[in-house]
Amino acid sequence: MPDPDAVLSRLTDRLAPLERELHRAFWTASTDAGPEASAARQRAEEALLAVLGDPELFAEVQQALAATGDAAGTGGRRTRRALEQASLDLLANQVPEGARAELVALQAKVEHAFSTVRGRVGGRELANNELERVLATSDDPAERRAAWEAGKQVGAVVADDVLALVELRNRVATERGYRDWFAFALAAGDIDEAWLDRVLDEVELATREPFLAAKAELDARLAARFGVAPGELYPWHYGDLFFQRYDGEAEADLGPLLEGTDTVGLTVATYDGMGLETRHLLERSDLHPRPGKDQHAFCLDVDRAGDIRVLANLAPGEEWLDVLLHEVGHAVYDDHIDRSLPWVLRRPPQALVTEAVALMLGRLRRDPEFLVGVLGADEAAAAALTGPSRAVLRTGQLVFARWCLVVVRFERALYAQPGGDLAGTWWDLVASLQGLRRPEGRTAPDWASKIHLAVAPVYYQSYLLGELLASQLDQAVREHAGGFVGRPGAGAFLAERVFAPGATQPWRDLVASATGSPLGPAAFLAGLAA
Ligand SMILES: [Zn+2]
Structure with a gap:
């Protein structure tokens, strides 16, 4: 024995x-x-x-x-x-050794394509962030359409390799006795597929009306801006390549309040107010852009023993404030995990838990108390921003939830039937869940232009579940401490109930013991209705 x-x-x-x-x-x-x-x-x-x-x-x-x-x-x-x-x-x-080598090689090939293929607009090749900039700012529909199409070109380049990855992953999963890789990945992530299905159905049903109402308002504005009827809007009229984000209208702009502020200082002040020390974490971090450096952002717990670092590329404005609040949320979580636990348990019990904490703390940038207490807005300015700030978060959550449903449902279909009509399945989901119109005659493998399908398979449900848990945790913290800004009770609640236990309980049990109920969409949906 x-x-x-x-x-x-x-x-x-x-x-x-x-x-x-x-x-x-x-x-x-x-x-x-x-x-x-x-x-x-x-x-x-x-x-x-x-x-x-x-x-x-x-x-x-x-x-x-x-x-x-x-x-x-x-x-x-x-x-x-x-x-x-x-x-x-x-x-x-x-994963058997031979299959692993094949997986790593194929995945590296696809990753390489994603980092080197540049979409062509007219005679020029543009990087993804340039394409996104066109979609965020251009008033010229022809330019927007060209940028959107250019952003999809990588899909055609990688589609066969992504399908080969899917076949390979399915082979590994079925050899282990699972239906397909979708089922295997959920099991390895300790997520029950039948439960997930019910949650997705409930979110889909409950967000349909509010999403369509918010989108109708957005469509009316876009139609006026581009001089077309709302029924003539195409995917390239929206603000990003996949209609996954909503950044708000001019009246919601935090710009004037953020002018001259220091993103790091605002972040430290926000966490100080909750009684969570961040200076020692930020000292180890690499926060400013530089050539030869990863252009994204992440938090890394290097050794589960206190060496925790954040990578960011700070620029002035709301976007990077959100990012830094978010990544530092991951960092304070890791920093408070009880270091006397066995190494195996010195981590969040599931990625969705730390993601929820980070999402919840990123949302603070739009908290009315943050506008006054951290940004120093006067009462009139704060009052003028409160409604629009709520709309930014609310519409953003609706848009993102519907997009997550597209990806999760598509991946379920992709692994179940890799030989099916994938372009048709993709556009059916995009049309029914996001209310976007398939361009006439479009048969390109647009699904393959989303990098997650290739390199982070069956992960997207974590983003949606993270949003649901963020709302549920937010509700628990507010009930317990009255809010976040300037409330050390909020930090203490999170540190004791959520961070310190690490993975000593399965994620389901941790959620139930910290918030008083099992993970579900109720708090998320209530937040959308309120
Ligand atoms: Zn995160």
Whole structure:
């Protein structure tokens, strides 16, 4: 009979140093890109994946789990929980060696295409952020259409490789006894598919009317702006490549209030008000744009022992304020996880929990108390912004929820029937869920132009569930502490109930114990109706 504690400590001894190495290499490659750094990162990743995918280690953990079946006492329960968590982490990586090499190579090929293929507009090749800028600002419908079409060109380049990835993932999943990769990925993420289906149905039904009403208002404005009838609007008339965002109208602009402010200072002040220290985290971080640096943003818990860093590319304005509030939310979460826990449990129990915390704290930028207490708006300015700020968040959440439904439903269909009419399925979902019109005669594989389908498969439900949990947590914090801004009780509530426990409970139980009820769409939907 294997000794469960010994199995756990052997597993930790093998995984912890490799994970730390990968995180260090990843940070170096992200802050100082070059072929050497990228090769080092790839080696570190292969080393970690080899252990996570080790079938003998997986079997050993299963046996140890079986041996803890009747374990009594806190120590026994904790070991059992750690083994359960380890078992999920390993399950997600149980891919036979040959298939793994094939997956990594194909995925790298697609990633490379996404970072190098530039859409052509007229005679020019434009990067994605330039295409997005056209869609965010241009008043010229022809230019907008060209930018939108250019943004989809990568889909045609990668579609065959994405389909090969889907077939390969399905082969791995069915060999393990799962229906397809969609079912396998949810199981490895500890998400029950029937439960998810019910939640998606409920969100779809309850957001339909409010979404269509908000979109009708938006369409009326766009139709006037572009001089067409609302029925003549096409996907390129909306503000981004997928109609996944809503940035608000001119009257909601935070610009005047943000002028001359310092995004880092605002973020520190916001967290100070909640009694959450951030200076030591920001000191280790890399926050400003520089050549050779990753252009996005993320938070990295390097070693589950206090080395936590944020990467950002701060620019003035609301967008990067949202990003920094969000990423620092991840950082304070990691920073408050009880460091006396076993290494395996020193992490959020599921990505959607830390995502929810970060989303919730990013929304603070539009909290009326934030406008006054942190941005220093006078009463009149704050009053004028309160309604429009609510509309920005509310319409943004509706738009994003409907978009998430498209991606999750599409992925379900993609893995169930990779040989089906995927362009047709994609546009049917886009039309029914987002209310967008398929351009006449368009048969291009537009679905493949969304990078997540290739490199972050079956992950999009986490964004939607994260939004639902953000609303549920927000409600719990407000009931408990009265709000966030200038309320140390809010930080204490989060630190004790959400952050400190790490993964000592499955995510479902943590949500129920922190908020008083299991995860569901009620708070999210109530927020949309209020
Ligand atoms: Zn995040």
